[in-house]
Amino acid sequence: MIERWVVQASTYAADIDGIIFLVGVLVGFWFLIAEGVFFWLILKFRARDGERAQYITGEEAKQKRFINWPHYLVLVCDVFIVVGAVRVWVEVKQQLPSDAEAQHVRVVGQQWAWSFVHPGADGKLDTADDIRTVDELHVQVGQKYIYELESRDVLHSFSVPVFRLKQDAVPGRIITGWFEPTRTGTYDIQCVEICGIGHGMMGARIVIESPEQHAAWIAQQTSSQLAANLR
Amino acid sequence: MAEHASPHPDHAHEGHHEEGFVKKYLFSTDHKIICFQYMFTGMFMALIGGFFSYVFRMQTAFPGVEVPFYGLVSAAEYNGLITSHGTIMIFWVAMPVLVAAFGNYLIPLMIGADDMVFPKINRLSYQVFLLSTIVLLSSFFVEGGPFGGAWTAYPPLSASGAYNNTPLGSSLWVVAVALEFVAFLLGGINFITTAMNSRAPGMKLYDIPIVVWFIVIASMLFMASVGPLIAGAVMLFMDQNVGTGFFDPARGGDPVLWQHLFWFFGHPEVYVVLLPAIGITAEIITVFSRKKLFGYKTVLNTAIATGVLSFTVWAHHQFIAGIDPRMAHIFTITTLLISVPIAEMMFVFIATLYGGSITLSTPMLWALAFVGEFLIGGVTGIFLGASGADIYFHDTYFVLAHFHYTFFPIAIIGTYAGVTYWFPKMFGRMMNDTLGKWHFWLTIIPFNFIFIPLFVLGAAGEHRRIYNYQNFPELSGEWFFALRELATVALIIMLLAQVIFFVNVYISLRSGKKAGKNPFRANTLEWQAESPPPHGNFAELPTVYRGPYEYSVPGRAEDYWPQNAPT
Numbered sequence: 001m002i003e004r005w006v007v008q009a010s011t012y013a014a015d016i017d018g019i020i021f022l023v024g025v026l027v028g029f030w031f032l033i034a035e036g037v038f039f040w041l042i043l044k045f046r047a048r049d050g051e052r053a054q055y056i057t058g059e060e061a062k063q064k065r066f067i068n069w070p071h072y073l074v075l076v077c078d079v080f081i082v083v084g085a086v087r088v089w090v091e092v093k094q095q096l097p098s099d100a101e102a103q104h105v106r107v108v109g110q111q112w113a114w115s116f117v118h119p120g121a122d123g124k125l126d127t128a129d130d131i132r133t134v135d136e137l138h139v140q141v142g143q144k145y146i147y148e149l150e151s152r153d154v155l156h157s158f159s160v161p162v163f164r165l166k167q168d169a170v171p172g173r174i175i176t177g178w179f180e181p182t183r184t185g186t187y188d189i190q191c192v193e194i195c196g197i198g199h200g201m202m203g204a205r206i207v208i209e210s211p212e213q214h215a216a217w218i219a220q221q222t223s224s225q226l227a228a229n230l231r
Numbered sequence: 232m233a234e235h236a237s238p239h240p241d242h243a244h245e246g247h248h249e250e251g252f253v254k255k256y257l258f259s260t261d262h263k264i265i266c267f268q269y270m271f272t273g274m275f276m277a278l279i280g281g282f283f284s285y286v287f288r289m290q291t292a293f294p295g296v297e298v299p300f301y302g303l304v305s306a307a308e309y310n311g312l313i314t315s316h317g318t319i320m321i322f323w324v325a326m327p328v329l330v331a332a333f334g335n336y337l338i339p340l341m342i343g344a345d346d347m348v349f350p351k352i353n354r355l356s357y358q359v360f361l362l363s364t365i366v367l368l369s370s371f372f373v374e375g376g377p378f379g380g381a382w383t384a385y386p387p388l389s390a391s392g393a394y395n396n397t398p399l400g401s402s403l404w405v406v407a408v409a410l411e412f413v414a415f416l417l418g419g420i421n422f423i424t425t426a427m428n429s430r431a432p433g434m435k436l437y438d439i440p441i442v443v444w445f446i447v448i449a450s451m452l453f454m455a456s457v458g459p460l461i462a463g464a465v466m467l468f469m470d471q472n473v474g475t476g477f478f479d480p481a482r483g484g485d486p487v488l489w490q491h492l493f494w495f496f497g498h499p500e501v502y503v504v505l506l507p508a509i510g511i512t513a514e515i516i517t518v519f520s521r522k523k524l525f526g527y528k529t530v531l532n533t534a535i536a537t538g539v540l541s542f543t544v545w546a547h548h549q550f551i552a553g554i555d556p557r558m559a560h561i562f563t564i565t566t567l568l569i570s571v572p573i574a575e576m577m578f579v580f581i582a583t584l585y586g587g588s589i590t591l592s593t594p595m596l597w598a599l600a601f602v603g604e605f606l607i608g609g610v611t612g613i614f615l616g617a618s619g620a621d622i623y624f625h626d627t628y629f630v631l632a633h634f635h636y637t638f639f640p641i642a643i644i645g646t647y648a649g650v651t652y653w654f655p656k657m658f659g660r661m662m663n664d665t666l667g668k669w670h671f672w673l674t675i676i677p678f679n680f681i682f683i684p685l686f687v688l689g690a691a692g693e694h695r696r697i698y699n700y701q702n703f704p705e706l707s708g709e710w711f712f713a714l715r716e717l718a719t720v721a722l723i724i725m726l727l728a729q730v731i732f733f734v735n736v737y738i739s740l741r742s743g744k745k746a747g748k749n750p751f752r753a754n755t756l757e758w759q760a761e762s763p764p765p766h767g768n769f770a771e772l773p774t775v776y777r778g779p780y781e782y783s784v785p786g787r788a789e790d791y792w793p794q795n796a797p798t
Contacts, residue, residue: 002623005691006705019619027610034577034606041584042599045520046591052790053783054586058525058579067529067578074574078567081617086560088619093556111394154388155486157551157626161692161705164623170487170553171387172480188705192626192694194381196394197307200698 002164009187009208010163011180012092017164019084026077092164096178102144105137109149109156109169112198114189121218131221135204137189140214141181149175157193160206168193181208260350261766263657266336268357270650272364273328277642280319281726287312292712292719294699307396309698310379315371317382318404322411323364325504325642330453331360331415333507333649334422334446336657340757340764341440343431343773343795348424356417363410370403378404381696383493386478386486390470402471409464412457419450431756431795433775437527438794440755440779442510445534449506452538456499463492490552494545501637502541506534508645509576512598515652516580518753519595520587521790523780525579533572533579540569550621559618566616573609577602588783588790593667597648600675601640608636611686629689632682639678647674647732654736655750659762660743666735673728680721684714752791755779759795 001024002017045053056063096102104125106117116137120129125148131138139145149158151169159166163179191202209217256264289296290304297303304312335353339346347353370377378401380388389405392398426439426447466477467489476482478489517524524530543565550559580602589595611633614620624630647670654662693706700706700715749758760769773795781792 002690016619016623019617020614020623023614023617023620027613030574031606031610034581035603038581038584038599038603038606041581041587042589042591045584045587045589047521047588051588053521053588055523055783055785056525056586057523058582059528064526064529066582067526067575070578071571071575074571078570081613082564082567085563085617085619089556089559089563089622092619092622093551093559154394155385155552159626159694161623166551166622166625168552170480172485173553175553188692188703190694190703193385194310194388194696196388197310197379197396199696200306200309201702203703205704 006161009181009183013164015088019088022084023081097144102146104146106148107158110152111196112202114204137206138217139181139208140211141184141208144180146176146178154195155193156191156195159190159192162187184208184210260354262335262339262347265353265357266332269327269332273324276319276323280316283312283316288719288722292715294701306698311377313696314379314381315377328646329504329507331418338422338425338443341443341755343756344429345767347421348429349421352417353421356414360414363407366403367407370400373399375400386489390478405464405468409461412461419454422450423447431773431775438775438778441513445506445510448534448538449503452499453503456496459492460496463489490549494548498545499541502537504641508641511645511649512601515594515598515648516583517780518751519592520584520589521782522583522587523782525582530579533576536572544569547616550618551625563618593664594648594652596671597644601644605640626695627689628685628693631695632685632689635682655746656757656762659746660739661746662739663735666731670731674725677721677725681718684718688714754791754793756794759793
């Protein structure tokens with residue numbers, strides 16, 4: 001459902017859309033049944049002269065089954081949804097890739113901008129060739145990333161809708177998570193936790209590049225930083 | 232119980248001398264007057280909250296436009312408006328109208344008592360509530376303006392003027408909310424005690440009307456859950472003004488602690504306001520389909536199950552808030568479990584219609600609309616309770632549309648259902664049915680046109696509390712703005728339609744048909760009193776012989792059988 005409006009640009013986007021679809025089908029089924037029966041009964045049992053309503057207590061076993069069976073079926077649907085949701089959750093939020101296969105990026109929220117620390121040419125954070133940017137995150141398609149999410153002041157929330165990624169940033173903590181981009185392009189980064197007057201303009205962009213483009217961007221950033229340092 | 236089984240002797244004198252306006256309406260201990268105080272305050276606040284929604288919807292649909300009757304909206308004002316809208320609608324509309332007003336009016340009348348057990352505590356409850364209202368409203372006029380950190384008031388934003396730029400406004404917000412809780416604690420003590428101790432002779436626990444049961448269960452939920460949040464409010468106030476650091480990580484505190492305290496109260500709170508609305512629906516559906524409730528005990532058990540489970544689901548608001556990700560599994564399971572009793576409750580109401588003799592009067596339309604619309608709110612909640620799906624939906628308009636599909640049926644539809652149904656009892660005159668139906672359709676149809684577009688926007692990734700979506704390229708498309716405009720136009724129509732209601736009230740009060748004691752041929756005890764009931768309620772306190780829903784009993788000439796009619 002969601003991919004019709006927002007493209008899928010991470011490895012787990014399709015899985016999240018999948019659980020949303022599963023929930024949609026199951027609750028859609030119940031919704032249509034319930035509303036269908038509801039309107040049918042309203043139309044069928046309108047007051048007519050000389051006809052009395054039936055006296056039904058709903059306490060006898062024969063009557064109770066009309067509530068009990070739906071009750072059990074709802075429970076079965078719930079089990080399907082729980083299993084699906086937990087599987088996706090574990091994949092997205094719990095199983096981080098190892099440092100061998102992933103690069104780290106640092107994402108820092110503050111009132112009201114995002115700043116990013118890229119690992120640079122050596123692929124490691126906190127080295128001399130780190131590249132710092134504001135409101136623009138550059139990543140490479142097909143590369144796993146572990147983000148280290150921090151906040152300097154209040155709560156923010158790091159959201160990349162095309163990745164289906166969302167995580168609150170909490171001051172005093174470093175929260176880690178991961179993503180792997182699957183298509184190139186430039187997309188929105190949004191702050192989705194209210195963070196003060198400038199919350200409504202706290203957007204950034206994520207630039208997903210091919211390996212060549214990304215290498216070129218790193219080289220260009222490194223040389224311009226070098227030039228700045230020399231001056 | 233014995234002392235309440237007969238009217239207080241002094242009530243006999245009260246018909247003789249008219250009390251002054253101030254004593255009668257402002258310092259009354261009569262539960263019916265206190266109901267009106269809560270209801271009018273709540274409706275007044277609803278007008279303010281509704282106006283705010285108009286202003287910020289205009290800004291989201293037409294960013295930067297000068298809003299008629301308001302002017303330009305700044306980013307700070309926008310945040311203040313959305314925060315106040317949420318705070319007002321939940322704490323100053325849903326709570327006072329559904330729990331306090333209906334609880335006050337219905338409990339003594341429906342259990343056959345002459346008043347609350349503690350009438351003076353009851354009066355104090357409203358006075359504290361009025362004080363809290365004044366404190367909240369005063370925050371609009373202080374330097375910096377009202378608090379703008381959303382109705383959930385997450386610290387550190389709410390904890391420091393350096394972050395929120397509304398140091399005074401945010402302190403007044405905390406004080407107002409804490410005072411308001413004190414008011415409802417006082418009220419809740421009364422509701423539970425009265426319903427348990429002052430019932431008319433013969434009224435066993437299973438003879439209590441569902442709405443009374445549900446308000447009592449709601450009061451229990453409220454009293455059990457509000458403690459942590461009052462403690463949290465004190466801590467937040469101290470963080471703001473005394474320099475403590477409960478929620479400040481730089482001083483060893485933890486901002487997420489507030490979220491736990493808030494939602495441990497905040498989620499049961501949903502059911503606190505939901506249960507009275509469902510109870511009202513139960514009364515109306517049985518009367519206007521002339522049917523016994525399909526499984527009285529089933530409904531009661533589902534409410535108790537919902538209440539117990541509601542204490543175990545709070546962290547589904549915090550899936551992505553930085554809690555240990557493994558915790559999400561537990562809260563996904565409990566959240567989906569709570570869908571079972573709530574679904575069952577809806578099934579019971581639908582099943583009650585079977586074999587009925589349905590009259591689509593105005594109150595019945597509202598009650599049926601409650602079921603039909605609340606179902607949408609219920610099923611969309613499943614998306615958000617399922618942790619994997621919530622990653623995408625969290626803090627989007629999908630959430631917003633979801634909880635408006637629960638809170639609107641609760642606070643607006645439930646209230647109109649109750650007011651149109653009990654109006655003849657409250658004021659002794661019938662409401663105009665034609666105006667009532669116009670009001671109904673012009674509220675319900677625009678309501679769906681407001682929030683269905685917002686579901687779509689949320690699914691398309693629109694996140695909440697954004698002053699100007701033009702700052703986000705993916706949310707600035709043409710159809711995004713078209714849907715926002717559609718929702719805004721629908722909102723304006725819906726708000727204007729509320730004039731019909733007030734006109735109807737005015738006309739009906741002046742020239743409505745005299746109602747008599749029991750215009751809807753209902754069973755419950757309030758309809759056996761005069762309309763409106765005098766101070767003291769019943770000329771002679773009733774004795775109860777049967778349950779509240781004995782409609783269309785075979786072999787009887789009448790299709791109703793009042794609870795107090797001797798066999």
